[in-house]
Amino acid sequence: MPSLFDPIQLGAIRAPNRILMAPLTRGRATRDHVPTPIMAEYYRQRAGAGLILSEATGISQQGLGWAYAPGLWSDEQVEAWKPVVAAVHEAGGRIAAQLWHMGRLVHSDFLGGEPPVSSSATTAPGTVRTYPAEASGEIKRPYTEARPLRTDEIPGILDDYARAAANALRAGFDGVQIHAANGYLIDQFLRDNSNFRDDGYGGSIDNRVRLLREVTQRVVDTVGGxxxxxxxxxxxxxxxVNDSNPHALFEAAAAALDDIGIGFLEMREPRPGGTRGLPDHPPVHPVMRKVFSGPLALNADYHADDAQAALDAGEADAIAFGRTFLANPDLPERLAEKLPLNPQREELFYIGGAEGYTDYPRWEAGQAA
Structure with a gap:
């Protein structure tokens, strides 16, 4: 069986190891969602990953409701991404852009007071960080109720994904990843406790998988599977968001993606001892593994030993690491040499600036200090 440190082919991307950097929202772009120079240093530091999956990046203003997150819908954003991607390549790395539409998790403050869109008229729980009306700083507000996307609007959503994918390649990214997870727009269509539609995008599992299938096909047609x-x-x-029959739902989703022929599938599924509570059902990824023939990466708070065990058991072909990569820019080297890890500073995850972002030391620097 392969080790974490063996190369892997992820579609057109030849990754030198099987340690992927998971998407990590960091909030270091401008208020207008334009990448900033400090982001180039952050990603350059982590170029030792087999593949960097970028922070979630908005495909449109309609789909982006996270303060200071980057986008990929304008020429200005594309130009600002170019030095970020170039920095990764100059350091020997590979990077894919994660394409993001947040659906009902976009507060109306980001939309000039207009409601967000989703599969159905629902409201996300909790609060969201938005910009204040004037001055600088931040505030948190309860989410606002979404309106259902009309069927005649969905071609426009597909256009937005295609444009963002094309823009990613214009910026120099090696590929893209469609964010269809974690309760965002596509996930809101997939799951039956957030999708109450009675048209061709709701009801049956096949209908609820339709938006995922159409988005993926459109992106594949644009940049290649x-x-x-x-x-x-x-x-x-x-x-x-949740679903009453996750095994059947995600088996169908994985089979649809296999039919389209994507380069790789990466999944977030909690395990014991992770940062999220366990679901009330057995793991779903073994079912998906049976119907998806391409490379599969799992992401679930792995460490070196259990990550290798997942490869040894044939559960996955690669492992995506999230918060450990955030705090350890040299994570592959630390895992290979079984070195201690830097502690994470969660209070600095989203505050902006270099602190808690580009100031985590590599092992050699940490020892010298």
Whole structure:
């Protein structure tokens, strides 16, 4: 069986190891969702990953409701991404852009007071960080009720994904990953506690998988299946979405993606001892593994030993690491040499600036200090 440190082919991307950097929202772009120079240093530091999956990146203003998150819908954003991607390549790395539409998790503050869109008229639980009306700083507000997307609007959503995918390649990214997980727009269509439609996008599992299938096909038609990945989260409830029959749902989703022929599938599914509670059902990824023939990466708070055990058992072909990569820019080297890890500073995850972002030391620097 392969080790974490063996190369793997992820579609057109030749990854030198099987340690992927999971998407990690960091909030270091501008208020207008334009990448900033400090992001180039952050990603450059982590170029030792087999593949970096970028932070979630908005495909449109309609789909982006996270303060200071980047986008990929304008020429200005594309130009600002170019030095970020170039920095990764100059350091010997590979990077794919994660394409994001948040659906009902976009507060109306980001939309000029207009409601967000979703599969159905629902409201996400909790609060969201938005911009204040004036001055600087931040505030949190309860989510606002979404309106259902009309069927005649869905071609426009597909256009937005296609444009963002094309823009990603213009910016130099090696590929893209469609974010279809964690309670965002596509996940809101997939799950039956957030999708109450009675048209061709609701009701049966096949109908609820339709938007995922159409988005993926459109992106594949735009940039190629070998440069397209997808993220799913066959977990329990996340950001208010859940499903009554997750095994059947995600088996159908994985089979649809296999039919389209994407380059890789990456999944977030909680395990014991992780940062999210366990779902109230057995793991779903073994069912998906049977119907998806491409490379599969799992993401579930792995460490070196249990990550290798997942490869040894044939459960996955690669492992995506999230918060450990955030705090350890040299994570592959630390895992290979079984070195201690830097502690994470969660209070600095989203505050902006270099602190808690680009100031985590590599092992050699940490020892010298």
């Amino acid at each position: 070998d440069r397209t990945g997808v993220r799913l989260s066959p977990n329990g409830e996340v950001q208010g």
